[in-house]
Amino acid sequence: MGFKLRDYFRVEYKPGERKLLQKIDFFILTFCCLSYLMNYLDRSxxxxxxxxxxxxxxxxHGNQLNIINTVFTVGYIIGQIPSNLSLHYIPPRYFFPGMMLVWAGLTMVTxxxxxxxxxxxxxxxxxIAESSTxxxxxxxxxxxxxxxxxGKRSGIFTASGLVGTMIGGFIQSGINESMNGLHGLSGWRWLFIIDGLITLPVAIYGLIFFPDTPQTTKAFYFSEEEKKMAVARVPKKRERSPLTMSFFKKVVLSWHWWGFVVLWIIAGETESFSTNxxxxxxxxxxxxxxYTVSQNNNYPTGVAAVGIVSTLFWATLTDILAGxxxxxxxxxxxxxxxxSAMILAASKDPMNPSSTTMVFVAYYxxxxxxxxxxxxxxxxxxAMRYHEDVYRGVVIAGMNLGSNSFNAWWSILFYGVSMAPWFKRGMWAMIACSILLAIWTGGLSFFQVREEKARARELQEQEGHLEEKSVSIDTKV
Structure with missing residues (x-):
């Protein structure tokens, strides 16, 4: 472990590569993280x-809040795969900001x-608009x-969404205290207006500075040498598959599709405590x-705070441990x-103060x-690094599509507002999902290792053929 940690922080960069990476981090992560922060701020x-x-x-009345969340999820599902496919035909620097402008406007209309x-x-x-992010x-x-x-960059990106969840409660508390009743509008209405307004500058920033992909970037802040280096840093991509029935058949029959889509369906439901x-x-x-209005808004922010720490820790650790x-x-x-077991135990003695403490600890x-x-x-x-980009894009979109397809009805069935405060049915569902996730993770790891071994054998065979060809030429000479 000590060797891996030293190796992780002592990186041998090619001349100019460190500067390139700093530019990539700044212009991609700033926009993506701010965009996701705005995205999650709106949802929370x-x-x-x-x-x-x-x-x-x-x-x-009733479960109308859950129904609203389900309707949002349906739109989110519809937009998943079309959004990722659009990135192959519409430059991301236009597509992402365009979608942001749409959802900012709809937020203010709320x-x-x-x-x-x-x-x-x-x-x-x-x-539909937010599905792009x-x-x-x-x-x-x-x-x-x-x-x-x-891993670390994915962690930083994901954490930015949790920051939106975390600060949303504080923003609502502040707006409610200072703006409630201003110009005849309730504090919650001002919240949506301000959410939409602060999204607009981020969209404009992306329109100007987002660099698209290494193969298509025209960003003014990259030199020609840096553009070539950006392409050389990642595996050479196969030719884009045409969007035909045979292509989609190839996708849905692959282990990548079923393995990762089902993985994220299960994992998405283990997040249900927090996302709902x-x-x-x-x-x-x-x-x-x-609880007071401020307490209702502020106490749940601790869940997101824990999520930020956990996300960054595991994302970095799995990078150090070679993925x-x-x-x-x-x-x-x-x-x-x-x-889940802690909350079920607390529900048996709800009037005991220690029950409340146990529930808060469990949710955090x-x-x-x-x-x-x-x-x-x-x-x-x-796992799909050596496959064509459009294939990878469809599978990644499918992961979120599958997860949200379940979320559309899962929250109503197991976490409806009328089931508060204990959600006992949901606790048992969580236990079942947790066991299934561990089993599925083991199976998916097996398929990944098998493919990596097959790729290694293929490379060895190719090298062997090249050596034989070289020896044959030398012999003739």
């Missing part, structure tokens, strides 16, 4: 608005909503970074404590079982599960 602030007056003002059904319609189209960025990161660089803001709903329906991303699958399996611990976002998408990028 729906829940923040719900517990800060929107529920009462728009007369929400402030005018008069009833829950209006928000449902808005969120559907918002889901997560899978699109992971595709871009896999295009620019080497295997030993990818269960801690906030627990506070809202607490058996005997009445052993599968370790996170086993870690998450353990955490999912432990946290569950925040560590966010580590799977960065590591599992980096794992997919690693």
């Amino acid at each position: 602030n729906l829940a923040n608005a719900y517990v800060t007056g929107m529920k009462e003002e728009l007369n929400f 402030a005018s909503a008069k009833r829950p059904e209006s928000i449902m319609a808005i969120r559907f189209f918002q889901g 997560f899978v699109g960025t992971h595709y871009i990161l896999g295009s620019w970074y080497t295997e030993r660089e990818l 803001t269960l801690l906030a709903l627990y506070q809202k329906s607490h058996p005997y404590i009445k 052993k991303r599968y370790l996170v699958g086993y870690f998450i399996g353990i955490i999912g079982i432990v946290t 611990m569950a925040g560590t599960v966010y580590a799977c976002q960065a590591t599992f998408f980096a794992w997919a990028n690693d």
Whole structure:
């Protein structure tokens, strides 16, 4: 381990490569991270608005909040694969900012909503626009970074979304205290207006500075030598497959598709405690404590804070360990079982103060599960590094499509608002998912190792043929 750690930090760069990497980091990560921060800020602030007056003002009832989230998810699902395919035909520096402008406008329109059904319609189209960010960025990161660089960058990107979740509560609290009633608008309405406005400068920044991919970049801040080096740093890509039925048949019959899509379906549901803001709903329906507006917004931010630390830790560690991303699958399996058991135990004595403490500890611990976002998408990028870009892009989009297809109904079935504060059905579902994740991780690792061995044998055979050819030529001479 000590040797690997020293080797990780003592990198031998080619002349000019370090400067190139610094430029890539600055211009790609700044835009992608700010974009994802805005993306997650918008998503988390729906829940923040719900517990800060929107529920009462728009007369929400039953599971309407869950239905709104499901409608958003449906739009998000529809946009996944088309978004990633669009990156092969529309320059990313136009596509990403364009989608940001659409969702910024829809966010501001949310402030005018008069009833829950209006928000449902808005969120559907918002889901389509926002679907471009997560899978699109992971595709871009896999295009620019080497295997030993990818995990940490994926972690930084994912953490930026969690920052949006974390600061969303504080922003809502501040807006509610200082702007509630300003010009006749409630604090939660101002939240959506401000969310949309602060997204616009990020979109403009991307339009000017985003560098597209190594093979297509026209960024003014790269020299010609740096552009050539950027292409040479990553494996030579195969020719793009035409978008035909045979291509899609090849994708859906591959182990990459089923292996990584199912992996992210399972892993996505182990994030359910956090993505469905269960801690906030627990506070809202607490058996005997009445939390203030600030407490409802601020306490759940600890979950995202834990997620940021866990994401960066595991992303960096798996880079150091030569891309052993599968370790996170086993870690998450353990955490999912432990946290679910803690909440089930607490539900047996809800009036005991220690029960509340145990629930908070469990939900904060569950925040560590966010580590799977960065590591599992980096794992997919690693496994398909030698395949054509369009193939990799479709599989990565399929991962999020599959996960969100389950999220569309999973949250209603297992984490409906009416099931608060204990979500007992969801706790048992979490335990089952955690066990299944550990099993699936082991199977997927087997297929990856098998393909790597086959590729190594193929390279050896090619080298052997070249040596035989060289000897034959020497003999003739």
